[in-house]
């Protein structure tokens with residue numbers, strides 16, 4: 001921030017207008033020159049003695065009358081008002097100085113200051129307490145307006161102007177209102193709402209309404225970066241802090257209240273408890289928001305140990321701990337993917353108040369078209385699997401051959417900046433293809449079924465491919481983002497906002513669903529792959545066909561990632577091939593295709609990543625290419641035994657989802673999260689569109705499989721009476737101590753029966769999955785067992801069993 005072209009008088013007049021004292025301004029100009037931002041910063045950093053009135057916000061709220069500050073053009077009045085809550089206001093002033101639009105700065109400051117004052121004043125007024133007869137139990141689901149809650153009455157009327165000014169949004173959705181009502185009533189709140197529904201606004205609005213700081217705990221740097229950039233564009237100052245932040249000026253500034261919204265990863269917030277307590281006293285913290293809160297739960301798909309320590313927020317920011325607080329600082333926890341078990345865990349782990357309001361909306365996204373396609377998901381299948389994609393994204397570039405693709409330019413940089421490989425439109429072998437040094441976590445293959453599925457392992461060669469992105473990558477690389485100290489200054493929001501009024505979708509009568517029709521509109525795609533290596537291989541493959549594609553994984557140079565992120569948002573890059581590092585929270589409205597190439601880690605992760613599609617409400621495709629012939633078996637190393645066990649269970653849920661050909665995919669997904677699907681079908685997914693699969697009577701196969709499993713167990717079990725009782729097998733070892741695995745079982749079946757002599761093991765594998773889904777057998781989840789079978793044998797039920805076969809090539 002260098003000196004401006006303003007004269008001494010101009011600086012003086014403007015700063016007097018803003019409410020600073022004459023002597024402080026003169027002293028500031030002498031020290032730092034004729035730059036208003038620098039002078040403001042100087043005055044603020046010089047402390048309370050240099051021009052800032054230090055009246056506490058409590059005192060000011062009891063003496064100020066809001067009407068006073070509405071007096072038009074009342075300079076003296078304004079100055080008095082401004083100085084009496086300077087700590088709130090002046091950080092806003094500083095933030096607004098970072099704007100490029102200097103000409104409108106002062107006007108903005110005046111607006112903001114007055115609005116802030118009114119809001120602080122009214123918000124700090126003691127709000128009517130909850131009526132005694134209203135008990136809101138933890139876990140209570142609020143689906144309608146919270147008529148029973150007495151809340152700050154007029155925030156809703158004030159919020160309209162702010163929404164329009166900052167976001168170009170006309171009105172809040174009803175779940176957003178409910179979440180904000182809870183906050184306004186100083187309640188903790190758990191918001192469970194679909195991906196892309198607008199959860200961020202629930203925690204951004206309190207900062208705008210009060211002028212106090214909102215602290216947002218967020219798990220991924222890419223997500224914090226995304227949100228900070230967007231906020232800056234919308235005229236809201238924000239920063240992110242992380243453990244690797246080399247420049248602590250941002251942190252210091254943040255702790256002085258200079259940003260409206262502070263994004264911070266859980267690891268860092270735990271370190272900042274004391275400075276945040278000081279911030280709460282000096283400036284005020286409106287809210288702690290814990291975004292992607294499913295990371296709290298070890299039952300969730302993305303457990304982060306530091307998230308589970310966030311109960312310190314409740315302990316350290318309550319009235320019992322901080323005497324200056326009138327109310328506990330509310331917690332707002334938000335996620336789009338939490339099963340019931342995870343929801344309970346969240347409330348408990350964060351020690352959320354007994355009166356926590358749970359705001360729940362449907363997880364269903366009616367514009368997402370889910371499909372599953374069988375594929376070997378290796379290089380040999382690229383041509384077949386990406387043929388369509390290349391047709392869509394390759395053609396435009398081909399018609400403009402002179403234009404060098406952005407990725408090629410980008411990858412040159414990658415190559416030169418890091419000495420690492422590049423992805424280009426030619427056939428050069430990228431060093432990434434041969435150099436796996438980024439897969440240095442000792443990844444290993446683990447066989448989930450442990451039942452004869454050893455063909456999943458590549459014999460004699462332990463692959464060193466990392467299956468998942470290292471959990472820590474994302475946090476450790478905070479500083480690598482090289483974003484100007486992680487601070488994002490407010491810019492002027494566009495003047496000609498096209499105001500969007502996207503309220504909740506109109507309520508359809510039950511069962512009647514408005515079905516979107518194809519073809520898809522234009523828009524980019526994200527391909528999620530399980531390994532870092534595959535991001536590079538596939539991006540390179542697509543580039544060869546003129547697709548503007550780029551790889552994204554946490555091990556790539558951060559300058560490359562930053563550019564990919566930026567160009568993806570600018571629509572220069574059309575296909576990003578990514579690991580989970582580009583997953584949660586990424587908000588780009590027109591993403592038309594989400595492709596999973598290989599099994600995701602869990603259905604939660606799948607739904608979360610699929611949720612990047614169609615955030616503009618228009619039709620979008622979510623296609624899972626997976627090898628349906630093999631149980632997914634890749635798991636990362638460096639996990640506790642417990643986590644590994646959990647991961648197996650989640651992988652098998654994914655497999656079941658892929659194998660399913662009888663139930664609407666959207667229904668399967670939302671029911672997985674415990675929601676009752678209000679429509680019979682989505683009418684979009686492959687299962688709904690392709691119709692019910694051909695059925696085949698598999699009674700004989702089912703019976704012989706169950707009998708053989710049972711007979712293989714060491715127990716006093718007799719085949720003739722077997723189906724009268726439930727039989728529980730505790731051990732995964734056969735009668736003679738041999739390991740019980742599907743291959744052995746199938747071997748025995750073939751020996752026993754001529755009829756099944758030539759059957760493929762894939763048939764038995766598929767059948768065992770169906771029997772498992774029906775509850776007849778259960779795959780072992782204990783390392784010491786190969787198969788832990790529970791046979792709940794009711795012969796009649798077995799006879800009813802039909803085997804679904806039409807669209808499963810391996811069963812043909």
Ligand SMILES: Nc1ncnc2c1ncn2[C@@H]1O[C@H](COP(=O)(O)OP(=O)(O)OP(=O)(O)O)[C@@H](O)[C@H]1O
Pocket residue numbers: 167169170171172173176193194195196197198199200201335336500501502503584585586587589611612615
């Ligand atoms: N009331 C509203 N009216 C119109 N658009 C809105 C409204 N609220 C939010 N949006 C828009 O919805 C988009 C998605 O919002 P956001 O990123 O907060 O979703 P999310 O619920 O956090 O999703 P995810 O779970 O994927 O993180 C944003 O671009 C935002 O501008």
Ligand SMILES: [Mg+2]
Pocket residue numbers: 199200291585
């Ligand atoms: Mg979000």
